[in-house]
Amino acid sequence: MLKAEILLAALANGLLTGAVYALIALGLTLVYGVLHIINFAHGATLTAAMFAVYVAHQTFGIDPYLAIPLLAPLFFGLGYSLQRWVIGPASHGDDGNILLVTLGLSIVIENALLAVFRSDTRSIEVPYGFEVVELGPLILSLPKVIAFAGAFAVAGLLWLVIARSDIGKAIRAVAKEKTGAALCGIPVGHVYAVTFGIGAACLAVAACLLMPTFLVNPRIGNAFVLVAFTIVVLGGMGSIGGALAGGLIIGVVESLSGLYLGESLGQIGIFLIFLVVLLFRPTGLFGARA
Amino acid sequence: MLEVEALTAGYGGIPVLRDVSLTIDSGEIVAVLGANGVGKTTLNRALSGLIRPDGGAIRFEGTRIERLAPPEIVRMGLIHVPEGRKIFPTMSVRENLELGGYARARTRRAANLDRVFALFPRLGERRRQLAGTLSGGEQQMLAIGRGLMAEPRLLILDEPSLGLSPRLVEDLFALVVRIAAEGLAIMLVEQNVVQSLEIAGRAYVLENGRVALAGPAAALRADPALERAYLGM
Ligand SMILES: Nc1ncnc2c1ncn2[C@@H]1O[C@H](COP(=O)(O)OP(=O)(O)O)[C@@H](O)[C@H]1O
Numbered sequence: 001m002l003k004a005e006i007l008l009a010a011l012a013n014g015l016l017t018g019a020v021y022a023l024i025a026l027g028l029t030l031v032y033g034v035l036h037i038i039n040f041a042h043g044a045t046l047t048a049a050m051f052a053v054y055v056a057h058q059t060f061g062i063d064p065y066l067a068i069p070l071l072a073p074l075f076f077g078l079g080y081s082l083q084r085w086v087i088g089p090a091s092h093g094d095d096g097n098i099l100l101v102t103l104g105l106s107i108v109i110e111n112a113l114l115a116v117f118r119s120d121t122r123s124i125e126v127p128y129g130f131e132v133v134e135l136g137p138l139i140l141s142l143p144k145v146i147a148f149a150g151a152f153a154v155a156g157l158l159w160l161v162i163a164r165s166d167i168g169k170a171i172r173a174v175a176k177e178k179t180g181a182a183l184c185g186i187p188v189g190h191v192y193a194v195t196f197g198i199g200a201a202c203l204a205v206a207a208c209l210l211m212p213t214f215l216v217n218p219r220i221g222n223a224f225v226l227v228a229f230t231i232v233v234l235g236g237m238g239s240i241g242g243a244l245a246g247g248l249i250i251g252v253v254e255s256l257s258g259l260y261l262g263e264s265l266g267q268i269g270i271f272l273i274f275l276v277v278l279l280f281r282p283t284g285l286f287g288a289r290a
Numbered sequence: 291m292l293e294v295e296a297l298t299a300g301y302g303g304i305p306v307l308r309d310v311s312l313t314i315d316s317g318e319i320v321a322v323l324g325a326n327g328v329g330k331t332t333l334n335r336a337l338s339g340l341i342r343p344d345g346g347a348i349r350f351e352g353t354r355i356e357r358l359a360p361p362e363i364v365r366m367g368l369i370h371v372p373e374g375r376k377i378f379p380t381m382s383v384r385e386n387l388e389l390g391g392y393a394r395a396r397t398r399r400a401a402n403l404d405r406v407f408a409l410f411p412r413l414g415e416r417r418r419q420l421a422g423t424l425s426g427g428e429q430q431m432l433a434i435g436r437g438l439m440a441e442p443r444l445l446i447l448d449e450p451s452l453g454l455s456p457r458l459v460e461d462l463f464a465l466v467v468r469i470a471a472e473g474l475a476i477m478l479v480e481q482n483v484v485q486s487l488e489i490a491g492r493a494y495v496l497e498n499g500r501v502a503l504a505g506p507a508a509a510l511r512a513d514p515a516l517e518r519a520y521l522g523m
């Protein structure tokens with residue numbers, strides 16, 4: 001048996017990382033819940049956002065956290081425009097086409113990043129990068145604690161928007177009953193694009209929260225996407241609360257399996273969960289619908 | 291108010307409606323009758339912009355609308371309450387109604403809600419209940435109430451009597467008459483011929499995607515051709 005403190009530390013670190021995973025999964029699950037498609041460009045968009053944070057810092061000297069109010073609206077606009085004027089028109093309303101278009105888009109984004117930044121791995125240095133927070137017996141990385149709080153703040157804000165605002169209600173209406181929504185005068189194409197924009201904005205925030213402790217290269221998004229898919233499946237496709245809970249669970253599983261099986265095997269635990277959930281509970285732990 | 295001229299519409303280039311012409315004036319209740327599958331719902335979809343017609347013209351208050359998208363048509367006051375209700379089952383009655391007023395100024399929402407609750411007191415009592423838990427009759431009232439929230443000038447009701455008991459249909463149709471008395475036009479799309487002709491002023495009968503019969507409701511009631519149009523299917 002390992003010492004209790006080590007176990008506790010692994011647990012805490014798992015929760016901290018898991019919250020950011022949840023944030024990455026939020027956009028994926030939201031887009032799935034409303035458009036009923038899987039956005040294969042999700043990982044590439046995250047990579048692009050991380051490079052945006054990198055460039056903002058290296059070229060303009062903007063701190064990653066201060067970049068949030070810049071990059072979140074920028075990526076909202078990008079996501080909105082992509083869905084409204086590229087993915088939507090190119091897919092002619094056919095879900096199979098949307099899938100292929102997002103897949104194609106991810107290849108374009110990845111290659112564009114490769115062309116500009118080559119395959120080097122880069123990171124940024126921030127003055128608080130190694131600061132810690134002491135919490136009883138735990139010593140936690142400050143940027144990770146900030147990322148945890150930030151991810152929860154975004155999830156809470158998103159929940160509020162979806163539950164209370166007019167556009168949030170329109171999003172839920174389109175998700176459940178597209179025709180009924182159109183006949184209420186809700187512009188379905190606009191709602192789809194807003195949903196995509198929200199997903200991309202969540203990724204931008206995640207990128208800002210990740211970069212103080214993470215590295216970036218043109219393929220980094222892929223590493224997160226399997227994790228995000230697992231969370232979406234675990235939490236029940238389309239469920240915001242499910243994504244949050246799923247993210248925390250996956251973070252802890254990864255951390256604990258890393259502890260017991262070694263760093264390089266950490267992700268195997270995640271993949272096993274992915275398979276087991278798909279086999280035995282395809283609607284997810286929290287998914288109600290069959 | 292509504293003029294449909296030589297309308298051809300269908301799915302994937304295959305016409306369902308051929309050369310359909312009809313008119314509705316303000317304040318009228320006009321029944322559009324026809325057996326299952328003749329193209330009644332297709333007509334409604336073309337009117338509300340859910341499908342693009344393949345030919346012909348649709349004028350609403352003098353404006354051509356056959357190329358407009360649903361939100362624009364809703365804003366003009368042509369409201370389609372669809373077959374099967376298509377309410378939002380996981381949202382409350384109140385949220386459903388609020389979404390009905392999505393295209394209208396927020397400032398008028400409260401007044402419109404009051405108006406709908408006055409017309410359908412049951413919806414008022416159940417405003418917090420999830421729409422999916424309502425009975426069939428209540429769901430139909432909700433669908434109509436949601437349509438009224440959009441401040442219609444022409445309200446299209448697609449088979450509102452579907453799945454309701456004859457007594458409920460009677461209550462519902464009495465309400466339709468009351469709504470029409472407020473000054474808006476109603477296009478009542480039905481298979482329920484007898485009860486529809488009781489409240490409609492005029493009617494069109496569709497057969498095989500064409501208008502087979504048209505005229506005042508009283509005349510159609512006595513017309514043996516009406517029965518033939520149905521039994522012929
Ligand atoms: N979405 C659709 N795609 C293809 N064909 C359809 C579609 N909806 C209806 N149809 C066909 O159009 C014809 C008329 O249908 P519809 O307008 O629903 O008739 P009604 O409302 O009078 O029962 C039917 O033959 C039906 O099979």
Ligand SMILES: [Mg+2]
Binds near residue numbers: 330332373448
């Ligand atoms: Mg029909």
